[in-house]
Amino acid sequence: KPNPAQTAKERLQILLAHERAGGTSPDFLPLLQRDILEVVRRHMEIDGEQVEVKLERGEELSSLEINIELPGATKLKKRA
Incomplete structure (x- = not known):
C-alpha cells in the first residue's frame, strides 16, 4: 500500500500533466490543496x-507553490 505522501505526489503529477495538455480547469486547485x-x-x-497556494502557468512550464506555516516542534504528532 503506497504511503499518503507518495499518493499525493502521484496525484499532483497527473493533475499537472493534464493541466499542461489543456485538459483541466483551475477548479482542481481546491481539491489538490485539500488532499x-x-x-x-x-x-x-x-x-x-x-496556507497559501499559488499556481503560475507558462508556455512550457507550470508551477504550483504551496506555503504552510508549520507549528513549533512541540505540536508534532507522534506516530502510532
Whole structure:
C-alpha cells in the first residue's frame, strides 16, 4: 500500500500533466490543496488559515507553490 505522501505526489503529477495538455480547469486547485493538507495533518497540527497556494502557468512550464506555516516542534504528532 503506497504511503499518503507518495499518493499525493502521484496525484499532483497527473493533475499537472493534464493541466499542461489543456485538459483541466483551475477548479482542481481546491481539491489538490485539500488532499495535500490532509496528508500534512496526519503528521502535525496546522491552521488552515496559514496556507497559501499559488499556481503560475507558462508556455512550457507550470508551477504550483504551496506555503504552510508549520507549528513549533512541540505540536508534532507522534506516530502510532
